[in-house]
Amino acid sequence: MTKTTLTGRSAFLRLLLDEGVSxxxxxxxxxxxxxxxxxxxxxxxxYVLGLHESVVVGMADGYARASNRLAACNVHVAxxxxxxxxxxxxxxxxxxxxxxxxGQQEQGHGLLEPLLYAPLVPVAQPFVKWAVEVTRAADLxxxxxxxxxxxxxxxTGPVFISxxxxxxxxxxxxxxxxxxxxxARNRPADEALARIAAKLxxxxxxxxxxxxxxAIHDAFAEAVELAELLGAGVYxxxxxxxxxxxxxxxxxxxxxxxxxxxxxxxxxPFDLAICLGADLxxxxxxxxxxxxxxxxxxxxxxxxxxxxxxxxxxxFAVQANVKETLRALLPLVRAQRSPAAERRxxxxxxxxxxxxxxxxxxxxxxxxxxxxxxxxxxxxxxxxALPKDAVVVEEALTSANSLPAFLALxxxxxFYGLASGGLGFALPGAVGVSLALxxxxxxxxxxxxxxxxxxxxxxxxxxxxxxxxxxITNNRSYRILKERLISMRHSxxxxxxxxxxxxxxxxxxxxxxxxxxxxxxxxxxxxPALREAVASGGPRLIEVxxxxxxxx
Ligand SMILES: Cc1ncc(C[n+]2csc(CCOP(=O)(O)OP(=O)(O)O)c2C)c(N)n1
Ligand SMILES: [Mg+2]
Numbered sequence: 001m002t003k004t005t006l007t008g009r010s011a012f013l014r015l016l017l018d019e020g021v022s023x024x025x026x027x028x029x030x031x032x033x034x035x036x037x038x039x040x041x042x043x044x045x046x047y048v049l050g051l052h053e054s055v056v057v058g059m060a061d062g063y064a065r066a067s068n069r070l071a072a073c074n075v076h077v078a079x080x081x082x083x084x085x086x087x088x089x090x091x092x093x094x095x096x097x098x099x100x101x102x103g104q105q106e107q108g109h110g111l112l113e114p115l116l117y118a119p120l121v122p123v124a125q126p127f128v129k130w131a132v133e134v135t136r137a138a139d140l141x142x143x144x145x146x147x148x149x150x151x152x153x154x155x156t157g158p159v160f161i162s163x164x165x166x167x168x169x170x171x172x173x174x175x176x177x178x179x180x181x182x183x184a185r186n187r188p189a190d191e192a193l194a195r196i197a198a199k200l201x202x203x204x205x206x207x208x209x210x211x212x213x214x215a216i217h218d219a220f221a222e223a224v225e226l227a228e229l230l231g232a233g234v235y236x237x238x239x240x241x242x243x244x245x246x247x248x249x250x251x252x253x254x255x256x257x258x259x260x261x262x263x264x265x266x267x268x269p270f271d272l273a274i275c276l277g278a279d280l281x282x283x284x285x286x287x288x289x290x291x292x293x294x295x296x297x298x299x300x301x302x303x304x305x306x307x308x309x310x311x312x313x314x315x316f317a318v319q320a321n322v323k324e325t326l327r328a329l330l331p332l333v334r335a336q337r338s339p340a341a342e343r344r345x346x347x348x349x350x351x352x353x354x355x356x357x358x359x360x361x362x363x364x365x366x367x368x369x370x371x372x373x374x375x376x377x378x379x380x381x382x383x384x385a386l387p388k389d390a391v392v393v394e395e396a397l398t399s400a401n402s403l404p405a406f407l408a409l410x411x412x413x414x415f416y417g418l419a420s421g422g423l424g425f426a427l428p429g430a431v432g433v434s435l436a437l438x439x440x441x442x443x444x445x446x447x448x449x450x451x452x453x454x455x456x457x458x459x460x461x462x463x464x465x466x467x468x469x470x471x472i473t474n475n476r477s478y479r480i481l482k483e484r485l486i487s488m489r490h491s492x493x494x495x496x497x498x499x500x501x502x503x504x505x506x507x508x509x510x511x512x513x514x515x516x517x518x519x520x521x522x523x524x525x526x527x528p529a530l531r532e533a534v535a536s537g538g539p540r541l542i543e544v545x546x547x548x549x550x551x552x
Contacts, residue, residue, distance in 0.1 A: 002175070003173045003174065003175045004173070004174050004175070005171050005172070005173055005174075006171070006172055006173075007034075007038070007137075007168065007169065007170070007171060007172070008034075008134075008137035008140055008163075008167045008168040008169060008170050008172050009034040009035050009037065009038045010038045010041065010174075011137065011172040011174045012035065012101075012140055012144065012163065012168070013035070013038060013041075013042045013045060014042070014174050015141060015144035015145065015174070016045060016072050016099070016144065017042060017044055017045055018176060018177065018179065019145065019148035019179050020069065020070055020148075020179060021070050021071065021072045021099070021148075022045065022046060022069075023045070023046050023048055023060075023063055023071055023072065023435060024039075024046070024047050024048070024072040024073065025048045025050055025056045025057070025059045025060040025063070025071065025072070025073040025432070026047060026049065026050070026074035026075070027049065027050050027051065027052065027053050027055075027056050027074075027075055027076060027080060028074070028076065029076030029077060029080065029103065029116070030103075031076060031077050031103025031104060031105060031116070031163075031165055032076060032102075032103040033103075034103075034165065034168040034169065035074065035103070035163075035168065045072075048435065048464065049460065049463070050428065050456065050457065051456035051459055051460070052083060052454075052456045053075040053076070053080045053081070053082075053083035053084035053087075054083055054084055054086055054087045054424050054428070054453070055087075055424075055427070055428040055454050055456045055457045055460070056073050056074075056075055056084065056087075056428075057073050057084040057087035057088055057090075057091060057428075058087045058090065058425050058427070058428030058429050058454055058457065059073075059428040059429070059431045059432040060091070060096070060098050060100075061087060061091040061094060061096045061098065061425065061428075061432060062393070062416065062425070062428065062429030062430060062431060062432025062433040062436070063432030063433070063435050063436045064091070064094075064096035064097050064098055064432070065096055065242075065429070065432070065433070065436075066391070066413060066416065066432065066433040066436035066437050067436035068216060069097070069436070070097045070098075071096070071099075071432070072098070072099045072100075072101070073099070073100050074100075074101045074102070075100070075101075075102050076102065076103060076116075077102055077103060077104060077105070077116045077117070077118075077120070078102075078116060078117065078118035078120060078123065079116060080102060081102050081120055081123050081124060082123065085127065086422045086423075086424055086453075087422075087424060087425070087428070088124070088127045088128070088158060089127050089422050090419055090420045090422050090424070090425050091127075091157070091158045092127045092128070093241075093419035093420035094241065094419040095155055095156045095157050095216075095304075096156070096157065096158060097151035097152045097157065097158070098151060098157075098158040098159070099144075099148065099151060099158075099159055099161065100124065100128070100158055100159070100160045101160070101161045101163055102120055102160075102162055102163065103163055103164075103165065103168075104120055104133065104163060104164040104165065105117045105164065105165060106164055106165040106166040107135065107164045107166055107167075108166075109165075109166075110164070120133065120160070120162040121160070121162055124160035124162075125160075127158065128157065128158045128159050128160045129150050129151065129157045129158065129159050130147065130159045130160070131159070131160040131161075131162075132160070132161055132162070133161075133162035133164065134161060134162065134163055134164065134167045135164070135167065136167065136170070137167050137168075137170035137172035138170075138172055138173070140167070140172050141172070141173075141174065141175070141177070143161060144161070145177065145179065145180065147161055148179060149179070149180045149181070149182065152182075153182040153184060154184045154303040154304070154321075155303060155304040155305075155306070184303060184321065185321040185323070185324045186321055186324065187320050187324040187325050187327070187328045188318050188320050188325060188328070192316075193325075193328050193329055193332060194332065195316070196299060196316055196318070196329060197329055197332035197333050197336075199272070199297075199299060199315070199316060200226075200230055200272070200274065200299065200329075200333060201230075201333060203230070203271050203272035204271050204340070205269060205270050205271050205272075205344065206230050206231075206270060206271065206272040206273075207232055207233050207234070207235065207267060207270035207272070207273055207274065208223065208226065208227055208230075208232045208233070208235070208245075208251075208275075208276055209236075209237055209256075209273060209274070209275045209278045209280070209281075210234050210235065210236055210244040210245040210276055210277075210278060211237040211244070211275065211276060211277040211278025211279060211302070211322075212237070212241060212242035212244070212278070213276070213277020213278070213302060213303060213304075213322045214244065214245065214322060214323075214412070215242040215243050215244070215412035215413070216242070216277070216412070217277070217321060217322055217323040218323065218412050219276075219277070219323035219326060220245060220246055220411070220412060222326035222327055223245055223276055223326065224245070224246060224249055224251075225326075226274075226276075226326055226329070226330060226333065227245075227249070227251040228251065228341070228345065229330070229333045229334055229337050229341060230274075230333065230341055230344075231251075231340060231341030231342060231343065231344030231345045232251060232274065232344070233251055233252075233253045233270070233344075233348050233352075234249070234251050234252050235254065235255070235256045235266065236254065236255040236256060236404070237278035237279050237281075237282070238255075238257070238258050238281055238282055238283065238291075239258065239279060239282050239417075239418075239419065240255050240415075240417050241416065241417040241418060241419040242412070242415060242416065242417070243409040243410075243411065243412050243413070243414045243415040244409070245409075246409065246410055246411075247353050247354075247407070247408040247409045247410070248353065248354055248408050248410070249353075250345060250348060250349055250352055251345060251348060252352055253266075253348065253351065253352055253353060254352075254353045254404060255404045256281075258282075258283050258284040258285075259287070260283060260287035260289040260291040261287065261289050263291040264290065264291050264292070264293055267291075267292065267293050267296065268293050270296070271296070271297070272296070272297050272298075272299065273292070273297070274299045274301075275298060275300040275301065275302070276301055276322055276326070277301065277302055277303070278300075278302070279307060280292075280298065280300060280307065280310070280311065280314075281311070281312070284421065292312050297315045298312060298313070298314045298315055299314075299315060299316040299318075300314045300316065300317050301318045301320060301322050301325050301326075302318075302319065302320075302322065303319065303320065303321055303322070304319075305319045353405075356405055357405055357406060357408075360380075360402060360405040360406065361380060361406070363376065364377045364379070364402065364406075365380070368523055369523065370547065371521065371545075372475075372521075372545045372546050372547045372548070372552070373520070373521075373526070373544055373545060373546045373547065374523075374546070374547055375398065375399040375400075375401070375402065375473060375475075375546045375547065376401075376402040377523055378399065378473065378523075378526060378544055378546060379399070379400060379402045379403045379405075379406050379407075379445075380402070380406050381523075381526050381527045381530075382403070382406075382407075382443070382471065382526070382527075382530060383406035383407040383408070384406075384527065385526075385527040385530045385531055386407075386443060386530075386534075387441055387534060389440050389441065390414070390440070390441045390442070390443050391413060391414055391415070391416070391433055391434075391437060391440050391441070391442045391443070392407060392414065392415050392416070392442075392443050392445065393415075393416045393417070393425075393426050393429050393433055393443070393444040393445070393446075394415070394416070394417045394418070394444070394445050394446075395423065395425055395426030395429075395444075395445070395446050395447065395450045396426075396445045396446055396447045396450065396471075396473050397449075397479070397480045398447070398475070398479045398480045398483065398549065399445070399473035399475065399479075399546055400447075400473075403445065413440075416429060416433055423449070423450045423453040423454075424450070424453030424454040425454070426444050426445075426446045426450060426454065427444065427451060427453075427454035427455060427457040427458065427470065428454045428456075428457035428460070429444075429454075430442050430444035430457070430461070430468045430470070431457050431461050431464070431466060434461075434466040434467060434468050435464070435466070440467075441469070441534045442466070442467060442468045442469070443468075443469045443471060443530070443534065444468060444469070444470050444471065445471045445473065446470060446471070446472055446473070447472075447473055447475070447479075448472055448474040448475060448476065448499060448504065449477070449478045449499060451472050451506065452504075455509065456513075458470070458510055458513040458514075458515045458539070458541065459513040459514065461539040462513055462514030462515045462539050463514070465538055465539070466538070467534075467536075467538060467539070468539050468540075469530065469539075469540045469542065470510070470539075470540070470541040471530070471542050471544060472506045472541060472542070472543045472544065473544055473546045474506060474544060474546060475546045475547065475548040475549065476498065476499050476500050476503060476552070477494075477497055477498050477499055477500075477548050478496075478497045478498075478499070481497045482494050482497050482549065482550065483549065485497070506519075506541065506543040507519050507541065507543050510541035510543075514539075515539045515540065515541050516536075516538075516539075516540055517540065517541035517542070517543060518533075518540075518541075518542055518543070519543045519544075519545065520542055520543065520544045520545065521545050526542070526544060529542050530542060
């Protein structure tokens with residue numbers, strides 16, 4: 001291969017392309033101008049403008065999650081990186097392979113503490129796998145290639161590179177090279193597999209906790225076979241941020257909550273927890289109750305070593321690829337399947353996901369006439385009106401409580417939810433998901449409060465003409481905080497939890513950013529409106545006036 005001399009700015013973009021990056025999500029400032037100057041030379045690298053840095057990183061996060069590919073995002077020095085930190089926190093939890101960069105003041109000039117200067121590496125560091133500032137253009141190839149490798153090697157996650165202006169001006173030698181990709185699709189040793197199989201087969205009533213690694217590694221078929229062979233019920237991990245398992249399978253029991261007492265009660269009847277690529281019972285608010293029943297043995301298979309045995313003693317902690325491990329394990333289990341497995345599976349039928357859905361459906365239909373619209377009825381209609389190939393992005397808090405009960409997930413790329421609890425993923429995330437899965441309709445269900453943490457993404461959805469339908473559930477409040485103030489603090493004096501006076505007009509907000517919008521007040525109008533919006537093939541917003549839970 002021949003070496004070419006390029007400026008640092010060009011070398012950087014060439015390196016991104018060389019590493020397989022196709023999209024750069026960004027928000028430019030003066031320190032990014034060297035990069036913006038050479039962007040036109042690389043039309044293969046699509047620049048997607050976000051109007052706030054949290055939106056930039058949220059879009060990249062959505063793109064990486066739905067494509068399983070490396071995404072680049074570029075923000076503006078210290079304040080821009082600061083604005084992006086909440087979204088970077090989300091990306092860390094979702095394990096998104098992002099190369100986040102920021103322009104930096106020229107080395108030496110930064111010492112004078114000009115406007116916009118602060119050291120960037122310490123800001124990004126807590127939420128990334130690797131953070132570095134480039135000090136010589138000559139190091140750019142090494143740094144960019146290592147950054148891509150680190151981001152994409154399981155456990156995947158974001159990395160950060162600070163790009164000082166003088167480095168972008170210097171010349172760098174660029175040489176095309178083969179990207180290093182670490183094949184981490186490892187499986188346990190034969191001896192470990194035999195012990196795990198024996199453990200699984202010895203259980204009288206095992207339960208599977210299905211996690212997002214099953215979706216990432218396209219391992220639904222293997223998880224289904226294991227559940228069938230063992231006669232194991234399957235729960236989704238406690239934080240539902242991906243499709244877990246085919247909902248309509250008879251072994252699927254639905255989502256666990258994040259209430260320690262409830263989770264413990266749900267797991268109590270079982271004698272073995274098999275944790276497949278899941279976060280083992282990640283919770284939200286404090287409780288003195290341990291969600292894992294006392295003494296319950298755990299087999300945990302995950303590629304994320306940090307998660308293994310993190311909070312709970314784990315009998316078999318296996319750092320491995322979940323799909324490859326299941327593929328190696330299944331023949332051992334198949335050979336010794338017991339008749340009790342079929343009996344256990346049959347016994348799940350009256351309380352599995354489908355049975356629960358039928359009951360929840362009856363309750364939701366009883367609320368069909370209510371106004372403002374009952375969120376359970378809304379979620380039922382939404383689930384029914386979605387086209388089969390729709391991808392759902394969810395951040396609707398209380399309004400979506402019943403969504404997992406109604407929305408049948410059938411394949412790994414059908415659902416993306418909030419991984420970290422930090423609001424602001426869904427609006428920009430849906431843009432990234434749509435760019436990653438062209439041709440598939442995306443429906444983002446988002447609370448009125450949550451929508452405002454990433455509202456600028458509406459403009460990008462309009463600018464890129466993406467087939468994303470935003471369903472904003474407007475209950476004019478932070479309903480979840482009101483409910484928690486009552487249940488946790490025994491107070492109903494709500495300060496700072498209403499979004500009224502003035503009421504926010506989400507339709508006008510969307511229209512101002514180029515997204516045609518419609519408000520739904522009548523319950524029966526929602527399903528046709530959703531179908532029409534999805535059929536439009538472009539960005540749309542539907543504002544649905546839902547009950548606030550307190551009589552309004
Ligand atoms: C970045 C961020 N800021 C604030 C919060 C705290 N918070 C959690 S839920 C919530 C309210 C969400 O309101 P909305 O989306 O309208 O849903 P609702 O509670 O009304 O169902 C807030 C403010 C958070 N989780 N993340
Ligand atoms: Mg709300």
